[in-house]
Amino acid sequence: MKTKGWMGTVALAALLGATGCSKNEGDGGGGGGSSNASKLEEYAMTPEWINYATAVSSELLDDCVGLWASWNGPSGIPDEDWNRIGRDFFSKNTIVGADGYAQYMRTASEGNDKFTSGVDAIRTILVDGFANISNEVGSSKIGNPNSLALSGQTNEAVLQVESWYSWNSITDYSDNIISIKNGYAGRRGAIGDPADANSISAYVKSQDADLDARMTAAIDGAYNAIKSMQAPFRNNLTGSKVDAAITACSDLTELTEGSLLGLFENAGDYDFTAILTQYADQVVTPTYKDLKEKAWALYNAMVALQADNRNQSKVDAACTAWRTMRVPWEQSEAVLFGPAGEETGLGFDPSMDSWPLDQEDIATIITNKNLSSVDDYIGAIGSESVRGFHTIELLLFKDGKERCVNDVINELKPEYNGFKMLKFPAVQEGLMTAQQNGLLDETRFDLDEEGKLRVYWKVNDYGMQMINGYIK
Numbered sequence: 001m002k003t004k005g006w007m008g009t010v011a012l013a014a015l016l017g018a019t020g021c022s023k024n025e026g027d028g029g030g031g032g033g034s035s036n037a038s039k040l041e042e043y044a045m046t047p048e049w050i051n052y053a054t055a056v057s058s059e060l061l062d063d064c065v066g067l068w069a070s071w072n073g074p075s076g077i078p079d080e081d082w083n084r085i086g087r088d089f090f091s092k093n094t095i096v097g098a099d100g101y102a103q104y105m106r107t108a109s110e111g112n113d114k115f116t117s118g119v120d121a122i123r124t125i126l127v128d129g130f131a132n133i134s135n136e137v138g139s140s141k142i143g144n145p146n147s148l149a150l151s152g153q154t155n156e157a158v159l160q161v162e163s164w165y166s167w168n169s170i171t172d173y174s175d176n177i178i179s180i181k182n183g184y185a186g187r188r189g190a191i192g193d194p195a196d197a198n199s200i201s202a203y204v205k206s207q208d209a210d211l212d213a214r215m216t217a218a219i220d221g222a223y224n225a226i227k228s229m230q231a232p233f234r235n236n237l238t239g240s241k242v243d244a245a246i247t248a249c250s251d252l253t254e255l256t257e258g259s260l261l262g263l264f265e266n267a268g269d270y271d272f273t274a275i276l277t278q279y280a281d282q283v284v285t286p287t288y289k290d291l292k293e294k295a296w297a298l299y300n301a302m303v304a305l306q307a308d309n310r311n312q313s314k315v316d317a318a319c320t321a322w323r324t325m326r327v328p329w330e331q332s333e334a335v336l337f338g339p340a341g342e343e344t345g346l347g348f349d350p351s352m353d354s355w356p357l358d359q360e361d362i363a364t365i366i367t368n369k370n371l372s373s374v375d376d377y378i379g380a381i382g383s384e385s386v387r388g389f390h391t392i393e394l395l396l397f398k399d400g401k402e403r404c405v406n407d408v409i410n411e412l413k414p415e416y417n418g419f420k421m422l423k424f425p426a427v428q429e430g431l432m433t434a435q436q437n438g439l440l441d442e443t444r445f446d447l448d449e450e451g452k453l454r455v456y457w458k459v460n461d462y463g464m465q466m467i468n469g470y471i472k
Helices: 009-017 033-042 047-072 079-085 101-106 118-150 154-159 169-185 200-207 209-228 240-265 273-307 312-330 348-353 359-366 374-380 388-396 405-416 424-436 461-471
Strands: 440-447 453-459
Touching (some): 033 359, 047 079, 047 101, 047 273, 047 348, 047 374, 047 388, 101 273, 118 154, 118 169, 118 200, 118 209, 169 209, 169 240, 169 273, 169 312, 200 209, 209 240, 312 388, 348 388
Antiparallel strands (some): 440 453
16 A cells, blocks of 8 residues: 655654653643653653553552452452452551451441441541542532632643543542442442432431432532533633532532431431441442452553553553543542541552642653663652552543644654654645555544644554554
8 A cells, every 4th residue: 555755754753643642731730840741741652651651550550459458358359469469468457457447337336446336437428428528529629720710820720620631520520429429329320320228318218308308419419510510621610610510519518517417416326237238338349349450451451551652552542441440439539538548547549549740750750761660660659649540641641632733743843853844734644645545543623722623633553553564
């Protein structure tokens, strides 16, 4: 198959550069600064870049396995998971209990090391779980960027938006509300699904049907208000829909900490064993099991990408695995007590999901010439601001979308600026020719700030075979 004559070094580089979902405009927060962002840009999708991302995914996998094991207990842990956390996990981390943290929940009573009564356990679920995350979503995750934007600090506001690299923010926040819904209903599911007979909701309904209806409506209202916000959140930080989401989360928090908690504090000696067992065994533990299984999928995707860091299909697979893994994590955030908590457990939450990042330290690690293997990079991972979900997000995504031809030109200029063909029309023509020859697929198009058409591309499998043939 023939292509136009200029499909040489520049064209091949353009094909590769046009399809990465790796770099980000701006700083990731935490003191990175523009110089460090530029330093990171120089290493995007290099072996060093991918090795570090793979190392971070390995550490994240360890945390996910540990978090699930902490609730599950030692029974039924596969060998591959033991190999990640060590056979001495429970003897070393006695805070989770010899039989796992779920057992504390099932046996809440006087003499229990964690919960002295069923009401005590329920109070933890409601206050440290439900109210904590609904308040965080409304006042921090949405509220902080909103306040900064309203004060005119637009750049600072964007940097405070969690998951802005991938534009996954609204999905994250709505899944946080799902985590409350699941805990309240005693089963995993979607908004509108019925509650289990052994659930917090069922007990509330038996005591005060109106309160149960109001609580269900408040959960649904917060979820729907968040989903109604205009995406991506990083570009739409203010407005009536954002205000409505903040208010809905506040209403949910107030109702949980007020009337709902009051109902249980007046429950007397009611036996909540069945409800707490259902919560531990059918909500928390399976959510964490789902999380660690998807952590394995992300790690394996990163290993595959590490072996071939120019294969776009493997980049896409890693990006998909990251998004898929975010779902059970965000749907677990109403359980940020116990093992996940920094003060109550083993600190899995800050290790896995700290935000914002420190791009300066990330750049220092990636550019360290003394590091070469994945194991080397694992040894270099230190603070919470250079690890976890969002470090991988930074390294895999560029503002939630594929690279376009304009990105190609800008990124090739340092090396190929002297080439006469490195102009927009020529590069555009080359990419269109590549599409006609079956090497590229058009993924979408939009208009830039000046109203000019932008076309987005990615290399298909056949294109990668042809490119690899040229390179070899």
